[in-house]
Amino acid sequence: MLCQECNERPATLHFTKIDNGEKTMMHLCQHCAQEKGEAFMLNSAFSINNLLAGLLNFHNHVQQAEKAPVIKKEPLQCEACSMTYQQFIQIGRFGCANCYEAFKEQINPILRRLHSGNGAHNGKIPSRIGGGIHLRKNIETLKQSIQELITREEFEKAAEIRDQIRSLEKQLDLRDEGGN
Known part of the structure; x- marks a missing residue:
């Protein structure tokens, strides 16, 4: 594909802009992109680590820490x-598995933002095998809520949830016996 500006050199940069639901694509060579002011995309200092740091608001976190009393x-x-x-x-990745624990207090708020407020990765489950997994996940969630109800001494609600858990476990057993 040739550059849309000069129609001479091959297009090496492909930009997609969506403005009010209207998609515009631009295919430029490196030379024309620099002339059009798209050079920020070619900056050699740009990396996925910089992108993640910006998305996770690390830069503001560091600036706020610098402004705080020393x-x-x-x-x-x-x-x-x-x-x-x-x-x-600066690097954007941990040095070892222990870093997760060492930086836990700083990382948890970021993970909560990334994972819809609860800090737990939910992920996606394939639909054809997801039935049993969804049931197990449901049971686990109900078991956590039953523990909370017991600590608050709401035993009637806890009994209702216990019955729901038993029902779901029966469904899970039937599913496992059926080979699904």
């Missing part, structure tokens, strides 16, 4: 791999 303390650091939280923000 209290001398050790930088937050993973004990296993010695990665600091500042390094994590």
Whole structure:
């Protein structure tokens, strides 16, 4: 495909713009894209890590921390791999599995935002095999809510949920016996 501007060089950059539901596509060579001001897309400093940091609002978090009163303390650091939280923000990935625990307090609010407010990854389940998985997930959720009801001493509601759990477990057993 040739560049839509010069019609000479091959188009290496493809831009899609959606404005008020109207989709516009632009196919440009690198030279024309730079001339049209699309050079920000060609910036060598741009990376997926920068994109994620921007999306997760790390930059604002760091700026706010810099504006806060200065209290001398050790930088937050993973004990296993010695990665600091500042390094994590710049790199965009953890150094080891222990970093999840080391930076837990800083990461949980971000995960809650990403995962619709609850911090737990819900994911997608294929529909043809999802029936049993959905039942198990439902049962697990009900078991958590029954524990909350018991701690609040709402035993009648807890009994109702217990009955729902039993019903779902029967459905699950029937499904497993049927081979689904």
